[in-house]
Each structure stands twice: as structure tokens, then as C-alpha cells.
Amino acid sequence: MKAHTMRPPPLRQQLPASWDIETDVLVVGFGAAGAVAAIEASDHGARTVLIEKMAFPGGLSVVSAGGIRVSGDRAAALSYLEATCGGRTPQVLLEALADGMVEVEGYVRGLARLCDAKVRVSAALGNYPLPGYEALGYCEVESVPALETGTCFPQAGAVKNGTRLFKVLADNVAARPVEVLMSTPARRLLTDGDGAVVGLLAERDGRPLTIRTRGGVILACGGFEADAEMQRQYFQKGAVLTGSFRGNTGDGIRMAQAVGADLWHMWHYHGPYGLVHPDPDYPFGLYLKAVPMWTPAPDGAGALGPATLGIEPPPEKATQKVLPRLAWILVDQGGRRFMDEYPPYPGDTGVRPFDAFDPKRQEFPRDPAFLVFDDAGRRMYPLGRSVHNDPQPHLSWSVDNAREIEAGIFHRADTLEGLAVLMGVPGPELRATVEAWNAAVAAGRDAAFGRLPETMAPISEPPFYFGRVRPIVINTQGGPRHDVRQRVLDPFGAPIPGLYAAGELGSLFGHIYMSGGNLAECVVGGRTAGRQAAEARSRALQPQA
Secondary structure, eight states, X not given: OOGGGOOOOOOOOOOOSSOSEEEEEEEEOOXXXXXXXXXXXXXXXXXXXXXXXXXXXXXXXXXXXXXXXXXXXXXXXXXXXXXXXXXXXXXXXXXXXXXXXXXXXXXXXXXXXXXXXXXXXXXXXXXXXXXXXXXXXXXXXXXXXXXXXXXXXXXXXXXXXXXXXXXHHHXXXXXXXXXXXXXXXXXXXXXXXXXXXXXXXXXXTTEEXXXXXXXXXXXXXXXXXXXXXXXXXXXXXXXOEEOSOSSOSSHHHHHHHHTTOOEEXXXXXXXXXXXXXXXXXXXXXXXXXXXXXXEEOTTSSSEEEEOOOSSSOOOSOTTOOSOOOOSOEEEOTTSOOOSOSSOSXXXXXXXXXXXXXXXXXXXXXXXXXXXXXXXXXXTTSOOEEOOOSSSSOOOOOOTTSHHHHHHTSSEEESSHHHXXXXXXXXXXXXXXXXXXXXXXXXXXXXXXXXXXXXXXXXXXXXSEEEXXXXXXXXXXXOEEOBOTTOEEEOTTSOEEXXXXXXXXXXOSOSSSOOTTHHHHHHHHHHHHHHHHXXXXXXXXXXXXX
């Protein structure tokens, strides 16, 4: 055996004398990746059990924008994936995802027939002018008759294309002989004497539940965006605000580690900056107004136009050439601007400027930062919104932001000096910053950070306002490393028998994110994991020679 494939001796553990459930394939996590994996395993003849820790399904998928990244040009898709993954992901995995992106449309259309859903595929530029960006698009479920008059997923709030996609997946799970167990958190993977995963210890109604598998366990239970301690250990900034789902607390990552899994991309998370709710017990950050993404021109001059989508509901039509004005600027704890407030893909790299560490002061002077606007900006549109899959009530944002001022999300002062006092920043610095900004707006050019002219609005009409902003994690990309067959690998590159991962849990993306990329992984990786585990079950049932 080659040295790089050698694995350490397996951890000895006591397997149960009898099992509560025996199945061929066990899928952990009922989001998009788990649903697809369960569908595929069942369609390949495997008895399949799907467990979910929460009392409701959907994970992040049900509140996503629902655009699955696709392409009709496999070579172009591969070029774009190579650029966005920045050399941090093996080529063979990128090739498999590029292959899958070409096949997604046909697969989704096949599933959609079950519930008479309408599927649309449209061209949409990649978020960045990287090789292959012109050949990308989105596959979306744009209508499902059973959803258009009301939601089947009340925890997810308003129906959007992510809700519609998940409805299609959930209906397909329900149409198959898949046993679904809700409110059943996974606790430990169980291995035999050779280190192969043969089952899982879960919990149901406060009691242990042991599940034996013949084909394997597929971990599709998301990342660690709702686990503050893991955030502190893996993010440079430390803990940030959770965006949309409290169920993703790193369970699958820890379980995989316990049986020897290697990890990758743990630093990389996807998210924008957002507002802080004044109630410290409120579990989520508050997203700002949904705005179209845009793609920079290849030469760096100007923008090519909206790329559309993200976690947000679909914004203005993709043919729109002028981006909306933002009512605000951001300033740090010294009262100074520090970034372009409207980057090309706010939900991807919007968080990164907040990571700056001041070694002299031993602090992160941009967290929290302050969102500053005037009364004209207050009247422009609702500045924020809540987007989450959770029983926590969704905030109904007022049209003029007056209710949010009363609630303490925003604070008001008649002068910039008075605002600076409330913010705790130097008054002269804040005034100089705002005056410089207004001069840039008048000139139609942001020389400091290059914000696009059409997005700029003056801050000159009193009273003035601010809200505290922090980085928000929509989802993490890190987790157990896997191979092209979605098998989880140990630190020596050898697969851990019987263990697979799909979706956000150990995503391919380790440099920048491709909008719709995780949903593409959910479909492509979920199908592969389900099929591989079902085939492993078939091999296990074959008589030994």
C-alpha cells in the first residue's frame, strides 16, 4: 500500500447489540442536498432513511433565491470554476461539477413534472469577469401550483424560487418509499473494527436511536454558520452574525472528524454585511435591501449589468442596465469610510473588508461599523428585511423605516455632530467623511473606493441616522474533504468506507463563491452521493467469492 493512502488504526467502539432501524442508505439533513441524495438512492433500489434535526425541513435551500448555476458549455463552466476555486480544489472535482452543471436542467425538469412545476433557464453572467463567465445561467423553478396560493413552509416566510425548488424536491421525496424522521438530530457515526462507517447514533423524543446502514451514511447537514465557537476558531474575524438558519451548527463536521475526516475550506464563508437587531437574543442578523448583483467589465471600467440573484429574492429584471441607488455609506469606528458599499456581489465578498485587524489597537475597527444615511435616504425604500427558515417571527419592515427607528435598529440625530456622539466616533472625522462623500456624489466619481456612480446618493438632508452593521454569514463552505464520488477522505487521501458528504458540508468553493454554486453542488453532489451509497449497498449484498 502506498504511504499516502495509509490510514491510522480505527477508533475502537462498542456497537449496539441490536439496532433500532436497519436500512441501506441513511441521509442526514433534509435540505436540497439531502433530498436529492435520498431521491437518487431510492431510485437506485436502496431502502433509504432521511433524518432531520429540526422539526421542519428546508435548511437554507428553502429561503435561497433558488437559482441553480448551469451552463450549456461544459468547457466554459470548467474555466469559471477553476478561477473561482483559486487552485484550492482538485481538478477532477471541478470537472465533475462542470459536467453536472450541463445536466442539471434536464434533471430538474424531470422532477418538476411530479407537481406540474414550471422550470425556467435563463442566461446570467458570472459574478466576476473570469474566464467562462459569459456562458453561465440559472435554472429556476418559477411556479408550483400548490405554492402559489400559500406556503407549505411557514417558517420560511414569503414564497420565492428557493421555496419552489424545495417544494419540488420535498414532493419527490414524499413520492418515494423514503422514511423521513423529523426532530431527529444525529449524534455520532458508528464504525466497525476496520474503521468503516456502519451506522449512526441519533436521538428521537429524548432517547437514543441507532440506525444501521449497509450502503453508507450521507452527511448533508450543512455547515457551521450557527455555531459561534466554530466561527471563532475558523474565521479571522471570529464570531459573526448568523443569517438565515439556526440548524447548521457543524454537527456533520464534528461527526466526520471523529472518524478521521480531513477538512478543507474552513475559512471561507459567504455573506453580506447587515444590521444588528437591538435585542441581543434575536438570533439573526438583518439583511439590507435586496439589490441586483453586477458584473465588472473585464477591463475593470464600469459594469456589464446585473448578474441577478443570491440569497435575495429575484430583484429587478436582468435586462436593467442601471443599478439602484444605495441610501447609505459605511464608516468605521473612527468615522471613516473603508469600502465600496455596493461591491459586485454583496452577498459574497461584502463581509471581507470587516476582517481588517489593527495590531496597534488590538481590535477589529470595522466590527461593528456604522451605516449612515439622511432623511431623504430614510424615505427612499425599506432599508432592511429578515430572511430565515425559522419559527422566529419574520420582521415586517416599514416602508419609511420609521418603525425601525422606534425599535432601535436605527438611531437619529439632528446634526452630524450629534450623530457622531451617539455612534461614539470623532465628530470632525464623521463630518469630513460625509462632506467628502457628497463632493464625490456631485462629481459623479468615488475616487476613494470606486463605487459605481449610479449607486451614489448624497447624505445632506437632516435629520441623520445610523444603524450598527456587522458581517453576516449566510453559509459556510468548509467541512470534510471528499473525492469525486463524494466519499469523505482522511488526511492521507484515503476514503473513509461508508461515509459520504454532499452540499454545503465541505463545499468545493475555497476562494470566491459562484452565485447558485451551492445549489448546483446540492443537485450534482447529492445525486452522486445517493447513487454511490446505493451501489455500495448492492456490492455488500453480493455473495463473496
